[in-house]
Amino acid sequence: MTLEGKKFGKMTVIQHVGCKLNRKREKLWLIRCDCGREEIYPNNWIPYCESHAKSHSAKYACIPCMKGPCTVCGGPITDPNKTNICSPECKKIDSNNRSLAIYHKKKAEDPNFSQKRAQQRLDYLERNPDAKRKHKEYMRKRSAQQRLDPEYRAKQKQNWLDWYDRNKDHVKAYYKAWHEENRERVNEYLREYKRQMPEEQRKRYYERDRAKLLQKLRDDPDYYKKVLAGQRASKQKSAQEKDIAELLSMFQVIEEKLNE
Numbered sequence: 001m002t003l004e005g006k007k008f009g010k011m012t013v014i015q016h017v018g019c020k021l022n023r024k025r026e027k028l029w030l031i032r033c034d035c036g037r038e039e040i041y042p043n044n045w046i047p048y049c050e051s052h053a054k055s056h057s058a059k060y061a062c063i064p065c066m067k068g069p070c071t072v073c074g075g076p077i078t079d080p081n082k083t084n085i086c087s088p089e090c091k092k093i094d095s096n097n098r099s100l101a102i103y104h105k106k107k108a109e110d111p112n113f114s115q116k117r118a119q120q121r122l123d124y125l126e127r128n129p130d131a132k133r134k135h136k137e138y139m140r141k142r143s144a145q146q147r148l149d150p151e152y153r154a155k156q157k158q159n160w161l162d163w164y165d166r167n168k169d170h171v172k173a174y175y176k177a178w179h180e181e182n183r184e185r186v187n188e189y190l191r192e193y194k195r196q197m198p199e200e201q202r203k204r205y206y207e208r209d210r211a212k213l214l215q216k217l218r219d220d221p222d223y224y225k226k227v228l229a230g231q232r233a234s235k236q237k238s239a240q241e242k243d244i245a246e247l248l249s250m251f252q253v254i255e256e257k258l259n260e
């Protein structure tokens with residue numbers, strides 16, 4: 001039976017190119033699709049007779065034409081094992097979209113569902129100390145890995161900055177209100193903290209702050225000028241005060257002498 005030159009749907013059989021290296025020794029055919037692609041198909045995929053044309057393994061075009069574009073990016077699918085998504089990247093996007101859709105659906109049903117689920121998880125961990133220990137270990141390991149990954153850190157930072165940009169006014173108002181409410185408590189806590197700080201630590205902090213300040217002075221000439229002007233003003237002020245004090249003391253001496 002020769003299939004060379006026959007046309008099935010969009011594909012044309014060009015020639016017989018060899019056999020599969022299995023027990024059946026199935027024939028392999030070079031086919032050309034109307035879109036211009038050439039591929040090698042096994043005999044089984046070619047609708048060589050009327051009964052086989054009805055079977056699900058019969059094909060009438062090349063794989064990219066048959067499957068249509070990728071549902072995510074719209075590009076062609078060239079891998080015969082893939083169904084309707086072209087690459088791992090597109091698959092990731094697709095699964096993200098799916099989970100987001102599920103999240104929004106659940107959120108529409110119950111606005112507090114994520115908090116409830118988190119509470120359920122916490123309750124479960126409280127009931128099972130073994131699971132809690134395992135969970136803690138896992139989280140510690142994962143966070144250590146993430147801390148060492150610069151790409152992850154950059155991504156987290158960018159996410160946080162984006163979130164802050166969106167909620168800046170709200171956050172600032174919240175912290176302002178909180179500080180006004182707890183000002184005395186905070187001050188007391190800081191005073192106590194400083195009092196209890198070991199000498200070495202205090203020294204280290206002082207040195208760190210000093211290094212920061214010097215760096216800023218080196219980097220920002222405007223700041224440097226400002227600080228210099230402030231220092232000069234304070235020196236002038238103290239000199240004036242000193243002069244006044246001297247004058248006053250002289251007047252005192254003169255008054256005492258006059259009184260004698």
Ligand SMILES: [Zn+2]
Pocket residue numbers: 033034035036037061062063064065066
């Ligand atoms: Zn094609």
Ligand SMILES: [Zn+2]
Pocket residue numbers: 070071072073074075085086087090
């Ligand atoms: Zn794609």
